Amino acid sequence: MKLLVVGGSAAGMSAVLQYHRLKPSDRITVICDEGSFYARCRIPEVLGGDVAAGEISYPAAMPADGRLEVIRGRAESIDPVNHSVLLQDGSLLYYDKLLVTAGSSPVKLGVRGEELKGVFTLRSLGDALSTAEAARSARSAVVCGGGLVGLKGALAMKKWVSDVTVLVGSPGLLSRQLDETGSAMLERELKRIGIKVVFNTLVERFLPSGDGGTLAGVLDKNGGEMEAGVAIVGKGVRPNIDLVSKAGGAAGAGIKVSNRLQTSLPDVYAAGDCIEVTDLLTGRPTPSGLWPLAVEQGRYAAYNMAGALRPYPRPITRMNSAQFGDLPIISAGLRDGEEVYDRLTGRGKAYRRLVFTGGRLVGTILLGDVEKAGIYTGLMRSRRPVKAALRQRLLEGSVCAHDIGLMI
Amino acid sequence: MTRELLINYERCLGCRSCELACATAHSLAKSLFGAVLGGEAPLKRIFVSQSGSRKVPLNCRHCQDAPCIDACITGAMHRNSDGIVTNQGGEAPCTGCWMCVMVCPYGVIRAETGKREAVKCDRNCTDHTGVPACVKACPTGALAFTTVDSHSGKKRKEFLERALK
Numbered sequence: 001m002k003l004l005v006v007g008g009s010a011a012g013m014s015a016v017l018q019y020h021r022l023k024p025s026d027r028i029t030v031i032c033d034e035g036s037f038y039a040r041c042r043i044p045e046v047l048g049g050d051v052a053a054g055e056i057s058y059p060a061a062m063p064a065d066g067r068l069e070v071i072r073g074r075a076e077s078i079d080p081v082n083h084s085v086l087l088q089d090g091s092l093l094y095y096d097k098l099l100v101t102a103g104s105s106p107v108k109l110g111v112r113g114e115e116l117k118g119v120f121t122l123r124s125l126g127d128a129l130s131t132a133e134a135a136r137s138a139r140s141a142v143v144c145g146g147g148l149v150g151l152k153g154a155l156a157m158k159k160w161v162s163d164v165t166v167l168v169g170s171p172g173l174l175s176r177q178l179d180e181t182g183s184a185m186l187e188r189e190l191k192r193i194g195i196k197v198v199f200n201t202l203v204e205r206f207l208p209s210g211d212g213g214t215l216a217g218v219l220d221k222n223g224g225e226m227e228a229g230v231a232i233v234g235k236g237v238r239p240n241i242d243l244v245s246k247a248g249g250a251a252g253a254g255i256k257v258s259n260r261l262q263t264s265l266p267d268v269y270a271a272g273d274c275i276e277v278t279d280l281l282t283g284r285p286t287p288s289g290l291w292p293l294a295v296e297q298g299r300y301a302a303y304n305m306a307g308a309l310r311p312y313p314r315p316i317t318r319m320n321s322a323q324f325g326d327l328p329i330i331s332a333g334l335r336d337g338e339e340v341y342d343r344l345t346g347r348g349k350a351y352r353r354l355v356f357t358g359g360r361l362v363g364t365i366l367l368g369d370v371e372k373a374g375i376y377t378g379l380m381r382s383r384r385p386v387k388a389a390l391r392q393r394l395l396e397g398s399v400c401a402h403d404i405g406l407m408i
Numbered sequence: 409m410t411r412e413l414l415i416n417y418e419r420c421l422g423c424r425s426c427e428l429a430c431a432t433a434h435s436l437a438k439s440l441f442g443a444v445l446g447g448e449a450p451l452k453r454i455f456v457s458q459s460g461s462r463k464v465p466l467n468c469r470h471c472q473d474a475p476c477i478d479a480c481i482t483g484a485m486h487r488n489s490d491g492i493v494t495n496q497g498g499e500a501p502c503t504g505c506w507m508c509v510m511v512c513p514y515g516v517i518r519a520e521t522g523k524r525e526a527v528k529c530d531r532n533c534t535d536h537t538g539v540p541a542c543v544k545a546c547p548t549g550a551l552a553f554t555t556v557d558s559h560s561g562k563k564r565k566e567f568l569e570r571a572l573k
Contacts, residue, residue, distance in 0.1 A: 014478075041481035041505065058483050059499060292479040292507060299478070321506035328521045330510050370506055370519050374475075378513030400457030401514040402417075402464040 001026040003305060004085060004093055006075045006243065007101035008032035009040055010291050011272025013059055014298030015099055015305075020063055022306040027067045029093060031085070033074040034124060037062075041291055043128040044149075047135070048156030053125055075102075078247040080265040097267050097305045100244055100255065101298065104237035104273035104289060109144060113206030118215030119231045122153045131232060135160040138229025142166075142218045144203050146173045148320060150234030151186075154195050155324060157230065165196040165228075167203060167220060177320055177331035179353055181342065182367050189327040206231065239274045239287050252276050254287045259311040261301040269305055271297035280314040280381065281333050281362050290319060316380060321370065330373040333363040333380050343395045345369075352395055359385040361394070369397060379404050410491060412556045413540060415465060419550035420456070422463035427452040429545030430467075433533035453529040454542045455516060465550060467542065468493060468516050468529035476508035476517060476528075485526075494530040502526050 003019060005012050008030050016028055039058035045051045062068060074088040084094045106121035108114060118138075120131040131153070135141060141161040143154040146168030158164050168175075172183035173190075187197055202221045206228075209216035218228045239254035250256040250264040254276030261269045272294035279286040288294065293315050303310040319332040337357035344351050346369065354376075355363030360383055364376040376394065379386065382404065386394070393399040428440060431450035435443035443450045454467035470493045477485045477493065484495040484502040495502040504524030508517045517528040533541040543553040 039482050039500070042503065045503070056482070056500070061499070291481050292475075292511065295478045319510065321510040323504060323506065323521060323524065326521065328506055328519055330506060332510065370509055370521075372515030373506070373510045374508075374512035374517070375515040377510055381513075398457070399515070400455070400459050400464050401466055401516075402457065402459035402462065404513075 002094065002096045003028045003099065004095035004097070005030045005099045005101065006085065007103055007272070007274075008034070008037050008070070009101065009103055009272065010294035011298040011301070012099070012101035013037060014295040015101070015271060015302045016068070016298075017059065017063070018299045018302035019306055020065070020068060022302060022308070024065075025067070028069070030068075030070045031073050031075050031087065031093070032070060033072070034126070035072065036125070038125050040124075043122065043125055044152040044156040046125065047122065047128040047132050047153065048159040049132065050156075050159075053129060056125070075243055078243060078249075078265070078268065080247050080249075080268060083267065095267070097269065099301055099305065100263070100268065100270040100274060101272040101294070102240040102243050102255075102270075102274040104239045104287070106233065107235040107238055109203055109233055109235060111203055111205045113208060113215070114233070116206050116208055116215040117213055118229060119206055119233065121233050122149050123237070131157070131230065132160070134230040139163060140165070140227045140229060142203075142226065142228040142231045143234060144218075144231065145234035145236075146170065146197070146199075147176065147234050147236060148174065148322060149236075150232060151190070151324060152322070153232040153234060154190075155193065157232070158193060158195060161230065162194070163196075164194070165198060165226060166190070167201050167218070168197060168199045169202045171199050173197065174329070174331070176318065176335075177329070178365060178367075179335060179342075181344070181351055182329070182331075182353065182365050185351060185367050186324060186327060186329065189325045193325050237273065237287075237289065239276065239289070241274060244268065244270060244274075252285055254285075256285075259313075260304040260309065261297060261312055262304070269301045271301045277312075277317060278314050279317045280383075281316060286317040288315070288317060290315075290317065292319070293317070316377065319377065321373070327368060328366075328370045330366045330370045331364070332373075332377045333361075335363055335365075337362050341391065341395055345397070350397070352397060354391065354394055356386065356391070361386050371397065372399060375399050375401055375404055410555070411538070411553050412470075413467065413543060414552045414554060414556065416550050416552065417462050417464060419548040420463040420465050421548055421550075422456055422458070423547065424456050425545040425547060426454050426465055426542035426551060427456060429541040430454045430529075430533060433541035451518070451520065451527050453516070453518075453527060465542075465546075466514060466516055468512075469514060470529075475511040475513070479507040479511045481505055481507055490531070492531045493528075494532075495526050495528065496530055496532075 140163035207217040241251040337355040342353040350369035353365040431452040435450040483500040
């Protein structure tokens with residue numbers, strides 16, 4: 001049996017390590033278009049100069065085994081009939097089973113000047129390094145987008161640039177994760193750090209400097225002009241479906257897979273950011289797009305490819321944790337529903353917002369105090385009805401695992 | 409056969425001796441007064457909560473398919489050679505992203521937001537017989553460190569499956 005894996009990030013690596021444990025005598029080849037394996041979520045630390053590029057390796061070491069091979073290259077196309085993958089350099093690799101973990105790509109703004117030197121997206125380690133280089137000599141920086149990547153980028157650039165402005169299209173920060181109160185708390189923290197935030201504005205175009213090829217400023221939709229030596233576009237990501245869809249595999253927003261992580265092509269599996277999954281809470285197909293889901297899917301794909309049938313349970317596709325300055329944030333599930341409760345405690349320092357639909361917890365926002373967040377997400381996964389007394393405890397933060405049915 | 413930490417809720421009086429012993433064992437001074445006098449704020453990794461009429465002492469279960477290991481974005485959270493799930497001494501440092509806090513259904517990983525580090529039971533507190541400090545300190549026998557019968561192992565797995573799937 002020969003397993004071929006396209007992509008070497010969270011899903012690919014977790015699949016390789018798990019598959020190798022299950023079938024140690026099978027040959028595994030990983031095709032990776034980047035030079036190293038690293039923890040993608042940590043690239044803002046590299047941008048901020050907190051760690052060197054070499055310090056975010058993930059996994060730190062691959063099993064030393066001749067049957068495990070890594071090829072640097074880019075997969076161009078799949079021939080599902082002949083069970084082969086063509087690489088950009090013209091070489092052809094055959095597989096018995098193929099796992100596609102092609103990841104996702106940053107969405108562009110699609111405005112003039114986006115190609116200028118100094119305008120970056122923050123997706124790869126290479127992106128982080130080039131952005132850091134530009135930031136080191138810049139006097140001012142602009143971030144387009146108030147999402148997680150944009151804000152992490154803004155905080156990281158603040159280490160190099162004193163003047164950092166975030167342009168947000170919506171009226172709130174982390175509009176997919178937070179409500180008005182949460183956004184206001186986060187905005188206060190960003191202000192304290194010295195980051196400027198402008199809401200309800202979008203970039204009209206990026207302005208070149210005298211030489212014509214380098215970024216000098218940003219013109220926003222309201223006609224305002226600001227200086228910028230470096231800019232990050234953080235408008236989210238889109239699953240890389242082309243490899244599978246061009247081979248005739250089914251795809252929507254992401255590659256479609258069965259609950260065994262199998263694509264519609266024979267012996268071709270897919271996992272991670274490139275696929276869409278059915279969200280547990282909405283029942284709708286949604287791009288997967290989260291690191292923990294990618295790791296988990298890689299593991300499930302490995303089991304299924306190894307012949308142990310393990311159906312992949314529907315995941316919650318919106319689940320994020322982060323800390324900006326001194327403010328920790330965890331947000332999971334839906335932002336709105338039938339019943340919404342919120343509470344500020346600890347002299348306004350901790351905020352909890354819970355969303356219930358059909359008597360079940362479907363959304364949680366925790367700011368300032370994120371302790372026991374896993375009990376909330378566990379409760380969301382279990383889909384069990386939540387009575388009034390427990391809702392109270394959830395709001396107060398006094399809940400414990402025993403309250404959600406743990407008896408061991 | 410490996411021993412595990414079992415909880416007998418009926419016996420717990422909520423005296424929090426386990427919490428103190430845990431925090432002390434993880435302090436540099438290794439004694440409560442020493443730690444306090446030395447300006448340390450010892451951090452506990454076991455938590456006694458009130459649930460209805462019960463007192464519930466709870467710490468890390470060192471799950472088999474541990475969600476915190478899957479969720480860790482740096483590779484810090486791992487299972488060591490003793491089977492203990494810990495974010496210390498692994499391939500990478502913990503950076504305090506709180507992914508593990510977000511997915512632990514037992515709610516027993518705490519977010520030290522000031523230190524930007526997740527703090528959890530690491531069994532780095534055992535005496536020469538291998539018994540954890542919390543168990544040793546428990547005056548009522550609510551905490552026991554013993555080999556696990558297949559029944560309670562199964563029950564625990566069932567809970568995790570219910571909570572996670």
